[in-house]
Structures are given as structure tokens and as C-alpha cells.
Amino acid sequence: MEHVAAVPSWAMLAYLVAGVLFIVALRGLSSPATSRAGNRYGMAGMTIAVVTTLTTHGLASLPEIAGALLIGGGIGIVAARKIRMTDMPQLVAAFHSLVGLAAVLVGLAAYLNPGAFGITGLDNMIEPQSRAEMSLGIAIGAITFSGSVIAFLKLSGKMSGSPILLPGRHVLNLCTLLVILGLVGYFLLDQSPWVIVAITVLSFVIGFLLIIPIGGADMPVVVSMLNSYSGWAAAAMGFTLHNTAMVITGALVGSSGAILSYIMCKAMNRGFLSVIAGGFGADAGAGGDGAVREQRPWKRGSAEDAAFMMKEAENVIIIPGYGMAVSQAQHALREMGDQLKAHGVNVKYAIHPVAGRMPGHMNVLLAEANVPYDEVFELEDINGAFAQADVAFIIGANDVVNPAAKTDRSSPIYGMPVFDVDKAKTIFFIKRSMGGVGYAGVDNDIFYANQTMMLLADAKKMVEDIVKSLGH
Amino acid sequence: MDFISIFSIFVLACFVGYYVVWSVTPALHTPLMAVTNAISSVIVVGALVASAAEGSMSSKWLGLGAVVLASVNIFGGFAVTERMLAMYKKKEKK
Numbered sequence: 001m002e003h004v005a006a007v008p009s010w011a012m013l014a015y016l017v018a019g020v021l022f023i024v025a026l027r028g029l030s031s032p033a034t035s036r037a038g039n040r041y042g043m044a045g046m047t048i049a050v051v052t053t054l055t056t057h058g059l060a061s062l063p064e065i066a067g068a069l070l071i072g073g074g075i076g077i078v079a080a081r082k083i084r085m086t087d088m089p090q091l092v093a094a095f096h097s098l099v100g101l102a103a104v105l106v107g108l109a110a111y112l113n114p115g116a117f118g119i120t121g122l123d124n125m126i127e128p129q130s131r132a133e134m135s136l137g138i139a140i141g142a143i144t145f146s147g148s149v150i151a152f153l154k155l156s157g158k159m160s161g162s163p164i165l166l167p168g169r170h171v172l173n174l175c176t177l178l179v180i181l182g183l184v185g186y187f188l189l190d191q192s193p194w195v196i197v198a199i200t201v202l203s204f205v206i207g208f209l210l211i212i213p214i215g216g217a218d219m220p221v222v223v224s225m226l227n228s229y230s231g232w233a234a235a236a237m238g239f240t241l242h243n244t245a246m247v248i249t250g251a252l253v254g255s256s257g258a259i260l261s262y263i264m265c266k267a268m269n270r271g272f273l274s275v276i277a278g279g280f281g282a283d284a285g286a287g288g289d290g291a292v293r294e295q296r297p298w299k300r301g302s303a304e305d306a307a308f309m310m311k312e313a314e315n316v317i318i319i320p321g322y323g324m325a326v327s328q329a330q331h332a333l334r335e336m337g338d339q340l341k342a343h344g345v346n347v348k349y350a351i352h353p354v355a356g357r358m359p360g361h362m363n364v365l366l367a368e369a370n371v372p373y374d375e376v377f378e379l380e381d382i383n384g385a386f387a388q389a390d391v392a393f394i395i396g397a398n399d400v401v402n403p404a405a406k407t408d409r410s411s412p413i414y415g416m417p418v419f420d421v422d423k424a425k426t427i428f429f430i431k432r433s434m435g436g437v438g439y440a441g442v443d444n445d446i447f448y449a450n451q452t453m454m455l456l457a458d459a460k461k462m463v464e465d466i467v468k469s470l471g472h
Numbered sequence: 473m474d475f476i477s478i479f480s481i482f483v484l485a486c487f488v489g490y491y492v493v494w495s496v497t498p499a500l501h502t503p504l505m506a507v508t509n510a511i512s513s514v515i516v517v518g519a520l521v522a523s524a525a526e527g528s529m530s531s532k533w534l535g536l537g538a539v540v541l542a543s544v545n546i547f548g549g550f551a552v553t554e555r556m557l558a559m560y561k562k563k564e565k566k
Binding site for chain 1: 473474478479481482483485486488489490492493494495496497498499500501502503504505506507508509510511512513514515516517518519520521522523524525526527528530531532534535536537538539540541542543544545546547548549550551552553554555556557558559560561562563
């Protein structure tokens, strides 16, 4: 047998330590206070995993490997430094695609050189069990890659966010998935190159087909789901390599992404399957802004009105949404908050789980603008406070404050948990114009409520005007 | 290591992941995605094995390609997480 010598026990222990450090890294994220230490543990774990592998395998090809690490590391660091916080969802999607592609490459490398991975059986063929692990890893990796590329293009606006619906797509997708599974099964009997190539190609195709029908509003779920897939791909490769660090990490990342997808779906009251089936927001316009949509009276407010009312208020709750991110209004918003606090107003921020384009997106933007995290509240923690609020200030959010979710059974967003802004004494609603409606394409009764004043302008410009008026 | 041992580790790690991730505060969900992204690049281990092995040039080049991709993620993922986490501040005590 030309097997590479078995991995020494110290190396197995080192991989285990790396896996445990990754667990500790995620544990650190339970509070902002411990999170940075957690991130350091993660880095330590990764260093241990890489150094261990290099020591046991890689000294011969060190120059090439060092070159590869330098190129990749350089690109990564530059991207991480340059990226605007608003664009974080795209960056994460891009990173997911890289994990997916790396998994595909590793899987193919293992196929071409099974001896190096210690997965050759007695008959000099790849062991059937390793074939299963390897082909599943490649398939999941390829789906992660092409799916993430589409998510990246949609999130960065390089491709329209509206769903692309192919005729008969459910049948097509299901058939493709079944063919892939069939090929994985056949690969156990026959390890010819065409099988693995077909699995790879079809998986790229299905990743693409699965994500194109999903609309912009569902992107938080998609990004979380792809996060999960990248974990399962790493785990499958870990099985192939009998590597505990990879298996532990894959399981962690896989469950993390799955939980985030679940949280997002729940926050939209949508079933996971209906999100995956796609098409949300493609036809909802018919009910929302068709010809029957009546003109209802609404009140327009000015920056001065808002400044005056909020200065006199005792409690102000600010509800940011994706529109705030688009117009980069977070810094102006924090300034407004500071001015109000100087007037003795109690200012709080309320964040809906699906606000923005990825889980926690709004929190990062407010943190970037130096809003202290103990002024920022989650939906269930603040919803009771609207009854005591003098002003609810809505900036760039829409569906998450729509009372139709509570009352209108026919509404596409019915059942989604929303903020009870209608209980606040006064509502200011920043919106670009009265024309557009939220991503779900539904009209919002809050626009026309008695206590609502619409502030029609670019979010950043409007908040800056309010800050100016507050200064007087 | 036999399949059963590694599968046991996998199942237990899924449970650990389940409980650890539920305890992550929603305010840090974006950094959570960034850091899980970075650690899932532990797939670099497989890439390094392929790059270091003799016997197949194409396998070696695939491995090196995977090392580049994974290291973009490792360095980028940890750096961007660090950058985000540094922004989370408590209210200043007066």
C-alpha cells in the first residue's frame, strides 16, 4: 500500500483543539463585550489547524503554499478593509461562494489523487464510503458556489432583485436534484471521471436555478441558507479527510446557518419551503397597487415639524429599515439621536429581525455610527413600549410596521410579527415618495393614519434637515 | 479513524452548534455570519493536503487554487469580523 502514514495522534489532538476553539469563538458572540475575545479564539483555532497540516504534510511544497496563502490573504484583508458596512451582505455572499468553490476544488483534488488523502481501498479504487462523502461534498459545494454568486449579484444590484420565474421550474429543479442524487449513487459503483464531472456541472446548474426565482426581500433567508450549506460542504470534506476540525466546524456552521434561516422565516411568518420555492413579490402588486387602489388622504410633514415634536417628546422610538442603509443615513440619524438626548428625550432604536438584507444588518450600521448597543432593542423587547412612546420615527422601513400583518388575512404579509407603531401618539414616516410600497408590494395603512406625518425625501437629507432644525 | 467515531463527533457538534448559536445575541448576527464564514474555511486543511502531495500535478494545482480561495475567506472573514465587533460600544457612563 502506498498510503500516506496515518495522521499522528498529536495532530489529531491539535485538530480537536482547533474545533473546540471554534466553538468558543461562537460562544463569545453571546454578548458584544466578549465577542472580540471570541474572534481571537477563532483565529487561534485556524492557525493551529493550518500549522498542524503544514507540519504533517506540507513542508515539501512550502514555497507554493506560502505564495497561495499570501495572494489569498492579501485579497481577503483588502476586501475586509475596503468594504462599506452597507455592503456587508454582498461581501458575505461572495465569501460563501469561495468556500463552496474551495470545497469543489478539494473534492476534485481528492478524486484525482486519492492516495494523498488516504482513501484508496485494497483494490486500488477509492473506497465507496469516501466516494459518497466526496461527491456529496462536491455537490453541496457547487450549489453553495453558484447560489452565492447569484445572491451576490442580486444583493449588489448587478442583477435585478425581482424573481426570475422559469416555466415548470419546480419540476425542473426536482428532476435535476434527483439526477444528481442518482449520479452520487452510481458513483459508488463506477468511479469514472464523467460521473464526478456530471455531478459537479449539474450541481452548479441547480444552485443557479434554485436562487434566481427568489426575490430581494427573501435574501436574508437565502444568505443564511447558503451559510448553512457552506458548513455542510466543509463537514462532508471533513468526513472524506477524517478530520475532526473540519467536521466540528462544518456542523457548527451548518447549524448556525440553519438557525438563522429559521429565525428569518419566522420573522416573516413564511415557511422555509415557500421561500425556497421563490417568487415572493413577483405578483403581489396586483392586490397592492392595481387600478383599484384608492387615493386616500394623508398628511405631509416637514423637517421643522418633526424637530419640534420630537424635542417636546419624552420617549422617541426610531425604526430603521433597509432604506436607511441605502441612503447611508445612519450617521445623521445618530446625530439626531444625540441632539434629542441633549434635550432630555429618551431615545431608543427598534430593530426587526428581517430589517435590512441580512440578519443583524441594521445593528452593524448603527454600531458603525456609534449608537451604543444598549439603546438598540429587538422586536419582542420593545413592542410593549410603543404605547408610552410620544413619537415613532420610521426611516426606510415599511413592511415591518404594516398593521395589515395583524388584521388583513388576505395580505401577503399576514401573520408576520410587526411593530405596534400605531399605538404611538405621533408617527413620522420617512419615505422617498408616496408611489412605491414595500418589498412585499402591499399598501400600508400607517401612511394614512391620523397621527402620521409623511416626510417625503431622501432619508439622509431629511434627517440632516431635522438635525439643523433641532440646533435652532 | 473509523466512520462511527467521526460521525459521533459530527452529531455531537451539531448539538453544540445548536445551543451555542441560539445564545448568540441577535445584534451580532451579521458578525456571526462573517465569523462562521471564516471558520468554515478550515476546508483549507484539505486544500493544503492536496497541494503538498506528490503524484498528481492537476490535483496539486486544484489544491493550490483552493488554498487561495480559502485564505481569502480566512483572512477576510476574521478581519471584517474584527472590524465590525470593534464598532459595538456601550453607552458612555457619565
